[in-house]
Amino acid sequence: MELTRLPFYQLHKLIIKKEISISELVGAVIKKVEEIDDTVNGYSFFYPEEALEQAGQLEKNVDDKIPPLFGIPIAIKDNIAIEGKPLTCGSRILKNFISPYSATVINRLKEQGAIILGKTNLDEFAMGSSSETSIFGPVRNPFNEKLVAGGSSGGSAAVVAYGGACASLGSDTGGSIRLPASFCGIVGLKPTYGLVSRYGLAAYASSLDTIGPLTRNTIDAGIMLQAIAGFDPNDSTSLTAHPKTILKSIKDCRIGIPEEYFPDDLNPEITDAINNVIEIFKPEIKELKKISLPGTGYALAGYYLIAPAEASSNLARYDGVRYGLRIADNNTYVKTRDEGFGTEVKRRIILGTFVLSRGYYEQYYNVAQQVRNVVGDEFKKAFNCVDVILTPVAPVKPFPIGTLVKDPLMMYHCDSFTVPASLAGLPALALPVKDGIGFQLIGPWFQEELLLSLGRFYEKSIGRI
Amino acid sequence: MKKNRLCRKTIEEIANLAKLKTPSEQFTEELIKIIKSFELIQNLDTKKIDSRGLSFIDIRQLRPDKPEHTDIDLPTLTPFIHKGFIVF
Numbered sequence: 001m002e003l004t005r006l007p008f009y010q011l012h013k014l015i016i017k018k019e020i021s022i023s024e025l026v027g028a029v030i031k032k033v034e035e036i037d038d039t040v041n042g043y044s045f046f047y048p049e050e051a052l053e054q055a056g057q058l059e060k061n062v063d064d065k066i067p068p069l070f071g072i073p074i075a076i077k078d079n080i081a082i083e084g085k086p087l088t089c090g091s092r093i094l095k096n097f098i099s100p101y102s103a104t105v106i107n108r109l110k111e112q113g114a115i116i117l118g119k120t121n122l123d124e125f126a127m128g129s130s131s132e133t134s135i136f137g138p139v140r141n142p143f144n145e146k147l148v149a150g151g152s153s154g155g156s157a158a159v160v161a162y163g164g165a166c167a168s169l170g171s172d173t174g175g176s177i178r179l180p181a182s183f184c185g186i187v188g189l190k191p192t193y194g195l196v197s198r199y200g201l202a203a204y205a206s207s208l209d210t211i212g213p214l215t216r217n218t219i220d221a222g223i224m225l226q227a228i229a230g231f232d233p234n235d236s237t238s239l240t241a242h243p244k245t246i247l248k249s250i251k252d253c254r255i256g257i258p259e260e261y262f263p264d265d266l267n268p269e270i271t272d273a274i275n276n277v278i279e280i281f282k283p284e285i286k287e288l289k290k291i292s293l294p295g296t297g298y299a300l301a302g303y304y305l306i307a308p309a310e311a312s313s314n315l316a317r318y319d320g321v322r323y324g325l326r327i328a329d330n331n332t333y334v335k336t337r338d339e340g341f342g343t344e345v346k347r348r349i350i351l352g353t354f355v356l357s358r359g360y361y362e363q364y365y366n367v368a369q370q371v372r373n374v375v376g377d378e379f380k381k382a383f384n385c386v387d388v389i390l391t392p393v394a395p396v397k398p399f400p401i402g403t404l405v406k407d408p409l410m411m412y413h414c415d416s417f418t419v420p421a422s423l424a425g426l427p428a429l430a431l432p433v434k435d436g437i438g439f440q441l442i443g444p445w446f447q448e449e450l451l452l453s454l455g456r457f458y459e460k461s462i463g464r465i
Numbered sequence: 466m467k468k469n470r471l472c473r474k475t476i477e478e479i480a481n482l483a484k485l486k487t488p489s490e491q492f493t494e495e496l497i498k499i500i501k502s503f504e505l506i507q508n509l510d511t512k513k514i515d516s517r518g519l520s521f522i523d524i525r526q527l528r529p530d531k532p533e534h535t536d537i538d539l540p541t542l543t544p545f546i547h548k549g550f551i552v553f
Contacts (some may be wrong), residue, residue, distance in 0.1 A: 301503040312483060319484075338486040346485055347496060350476065353483040354500065367506050374509065409499055 003028045004163030007216040007465060008072045009223060011166060015071055016064050022071035025166075026055040026115060029073045033117070033164040039145055042159040044078045044136045045086055046118035054115050061113075068223045070113035075165035077156045078119040079126050080211065081200035082106050089202045090124045090134030093340025097324040103200020104235070105169060105211050105228040112227050117165055120155030124342045125315065126176055126204045128152050129414040132405045133344050140401065141183060147398040147436070150183030152176040156214050157184040167215045167224055171201055173208045174303050175394075175418025178430035181214050182393035182438025187455065188214045189221045192445045193425030194239035196225075197232030205310035206237075208303075208422050217464060218429070218455035225448060241446050248453050254287040255454075256386030260296040261417055266395060273433045274392050280461050281390070281454070291382050291389070295374040296420055302371030303419035304412055305355050305364050312352030315345070347408060376424040379442070388450060389442040391417050398436035429455050471497055 003011065003025055014020045030048045037043050051073060058071045076082060079089045081099035083106075088094045106116070124133045131139035131154025139154035141147040142162035149158040153170025157180035160168050170177040172190040181188025189212045196211045203209060213224035225243050232238040257278065262271060282288055320326040320336030329335040341349070355364040382389060395416050404411045421428040421442045428442045429451040441451045459465075476493045480486065488496070 298506050298509055301506045304499075305503055305506070316484075333484050334486060337484050341485075343492070346488070347492070347499075349483045349485065350480050350488065350496060351499065354476070354479045357479060357482065363507065364500075364503065367509060371506055371509060408495060409502060412499075 002163075004032045007220045008166040009068060009219045010465070011072065012066075012068045012070070015062060016066065018062070022055040022059050022062070022115075023052060025071065026051050026073050026117075029117065029163065029165060032162065033159070036142070036162050037159070037164055040140050040142050040149075040158050040162060040164075041137055042120055042139055042142075042149075042155040042162070042164060043075070043118045044088065044090070044121045044134070044155065047116065051115050051117050058113055058115070067112040067227075069109060069227055071115060072166045073115045073117045074109065075117050075120045075156060075159045075168040076106065077122055077126075077153050077168070077170045079122060079171055079202040079204075080105065080169060081202070082116065082119070085119065087202065088135065089126070090122045090136060091340065091342065091345065092135050092325060093318050093336070094324040095135065099200075101200065103211075104197035104232045106200065108228050108230075109169075114227075120153070120159055120168060122155055123152035123176075124345050125202065125311070126152040126171055126173060127311070127344050127348055129175065129179055129411050130399075130401075130404060131155060131180065132401060133342050135342070138401050141398050141436070143185065143436070144398070146400050148183065148401055150180030150398065152180075153188075153214065154180045154183075157181050157186055157188065160184070160186050160214050160216060167213060167220055169211055169224075169228070170214050171204075172210050172212055172422065173205050174307060174422045175415045177212045177214060178393050178418050178428060178438070178440060179414060181430045182432060183398040183436045185432040185436065186214055186216060187218055187221050187432070188212065188430040189225060189448065189451075190421065190428045190430075191225060191229065191243070191448060192239075192241070192427045194237050195229050195241060195243055195427075195446070195448075197228075197230075197235040197238050199232055199234035199238075203314040205307035206314060207310060208307060217459055218431070218452045221429070221455075222448075222452045243446070243448050248449065250285055250450075250454055250457050253285045253388060253450065253454065254289060254386045255281060255285055256289050256291040256382055256389045258291050258293045258296065258382075258389055258391060260293050261391040263395075266392070267397065269397065269435070270392050270395070270437050273437045274390075274439050277433060277439045277458065278390065280458060284457065287386075289386055291386060293375075293378045293382060293420070295371065295378045298371045299375050299420040299423055300412065300416050302368040302375065303415070303423055304351070305368035306372060306423075308348040308352030309356050309365055309368075310352065312349045312356065315341075315349055344408065372423045375420050379420070379424045379426060383444045387443070388447075388454060391440045391442065393417060393430045393438040393440045427451060431455050431458060471500060473497075
């Protein structure tokens, strides 16, 4: 039995039965990281000694009432704050910054006894779809080191995929959990906006940012969501709704297939893979229905106007005075930002400043907000006749490292199928099919329960544990 | 709607506003290409659309006046098999 391959809900049972010790589990995961991570580059910071020490402490308190995350080694995306640890966001501008406090999600995981193994690599400030723009270098796909792992939570996805953590946390603004989960063959859940506190998440686009789990299966995703969700007075957009994750029957479920997510030029491998998934669901559900979401065609442009607009405001705080890097000069502010930020971050800051500037605001930003409304209204109408929407996660398969990083427009197109749910604040679950192709289930607000139930049905149907 | 002309000078001014150095010519050309590709959203018929953004979320329904107790009953989360389904 290879411990690093098992979903953690099974490891939890083994720990309770004392068939394995927490130290044994943590040791096995550390060994895996030491074997593989030099190639994959999933971890930016790794804390094996602390993890083993914590494992030894937790060992003494194992009984049959321990929470499901007790003693489970997990990884955290390096844009989520952990007190006393670096918070770099993969950027030179925060290279030496140590966080003075922990994010709410970190406190909640620690309360459950989770062991934090390290912080994972990402696209600089979570702005990217391939995890190639980090100051620590690109994350490589664990199944083929020549390919990207997807982004921006590429490190979080890769380490779970190769067994370097039992689960991880990522952040999803326009697809940053779902895309790397799909590329690395694991499960990624973007929760309903507001369900999980953003307190302690380095802000990129505040009205879109969410924190969510990347796991080996849907049961683990549900357990992680239960642990991190819930109202937080430190986040003004936090909601009081509780996530429901008890799996239920899918017999009454109606699934919608939106035609806009299957354009004529979609890679036939992706079309075939998703059609096979649809065939698995077909006999078990109440109805399969073709639907139309015409606003989808505007969603990508809307997202890439709104998100940079918010980013340009959020990243104004990096001024060479309060955080991280400071280049002393007669123009410290400009010099620090110019040397501290990478090309993609600068591109989005300038793009965001542009769309918010006088004369262009109405022409771009205002219309983008209207696009957001159209997309949200279309989903709302669609959910009157279907319960869940099924789509591919991305219009592309994992691509070779270095091929799209110099073509930003093509890179943005990788997010075409993930940004609509982000704009509407809806929950979306990404599940792997094969060869870096994944499918996405989008549900109404707070319907994580239904998404996980469908996801679990799929996993059982194909024999995945 | 007034259409503003987009040129290198505009991008230089914007970079200055964003407290960044004047970008290279290639960077500017790429950026102009990206912005131009986003002009498609102006084809959207916006006359009848609410411009406030996310107006379809009634936040008041989701937030009470004071926070609720949000502790989770952890022992009930241990997965088990029930009628052929794995639940937790």
